[in-house]
Amino acid sequence: MIEEVIAFRDERNWKQFHNPKDLALSLSLEASELLENFQWKTSEQAIKENMDNLKDELADVVIYALLLSDALDINMETAIKEKIRKNRSKYPVEKSFGISKKYTDL
Amino acid sequence: MIEEVIAFRDERNWKQFHNPKDLALSLSLEASELLENFQWKTSEQAIKENMDNLKDELADVVIYALLLSDALDINMETAIKEKIRKNRSKYPVEKSFGISKKYTDL
Amino acid sequence: MIEEVIAFRDERNWKQFHNPKDLALSLSLEASELLENFQWKTSEQAIKENMDNLKDELADVVIYALLLSDALDINMETAIKEKIRKNRSKYPVEKSFGISKKYTDL
């Protein structure tokens, strides 16, 4: 997946613009565009009315996440595995089963 | 990758909380926490001072993106391929090579 | 209101850091911290559990908005009056009464 994203960037010679601060800013903007689909709507309404846009915006979020991982030299798969490991100790099953509280309130 | 994320969720019986609107909202909050590492800083300073946190927050963004793709029944790989296809026609190489403008201004 | 905010900034000699890009980024981060009070919650739950924090975060949003208006030399009161005037023609009462749609869908 990452290879296709990088190829798209490099065909356009865009790496020069992709400093990590602007990529993180762009990622945040794309996450907002995704969220905009739910403005004044329930989940059900958003899905019914905006499914195509939801798909596109979610893809944009992950595309920017991959571009940022490349700019920061982060291996995305390792980072996710490591973060899930941390989350396991923050949210042990016996404390957090069926509970949506933040770990600081468990 | 998605399987590990889903397993973490299901061990805690958290699917009941994961309505798409709150997931999209959470994704946007994580993208902001990632961006916070660059507040009042250049990219270089952020990388020097906050690399561990950058890795964790970027992982959180992708974890929420995967949870949302599951809740919306979106195949992430297909969605990304499709979005890159669209981006190719929005940003043809001959028009966008070495240019950071939005497609509406090209 | 703006005078007190500017006095706070100038006592600390912080104007040097307050470039508009970082101020806009900070404003967006504060808006996310405000929104975080509603994560996995209904409005009613958020109000019940987080009212003090809601007040503080909303104040932070407006404080940053005022700092940004100062950095950009924008008269906030004029800008709001002007924007409401534009919104009146985007959303005429007869078309938008009791309807939450975006003006492009009216």
Add this chain to the structure above:
Amino acid sequence: MIEEVIAFRDERNWKQFHNPKDLALSLSLEASELLENFQWKTSEQAIKENMDNLKDELADVVIYALLLSDALDINMETAIKEKIRKNRSKYPVEKSFGISKKYTDL
């Protein structure tokens, strides 16, 4: 200022839609639209190219902040004074003069 914003809302009978969660979400979306003016740009470029839009989006942020203060029954002026008072003790002049660090790192 708040009175004009409330009048605009009530002429359109929109109070029914303005639950605090969706208002906080909308405020965050407007802050992102403001920030979008700085994407891939320096502050100087953004000011040169997007000044009109900056003014409009900043106004939208404050308009939503006022709508949310009304929905939560928060007196904006009191909230800001109170928050600046808290900030004074978090950031005493002698510790924070000319320093952009977060209070937790001072």
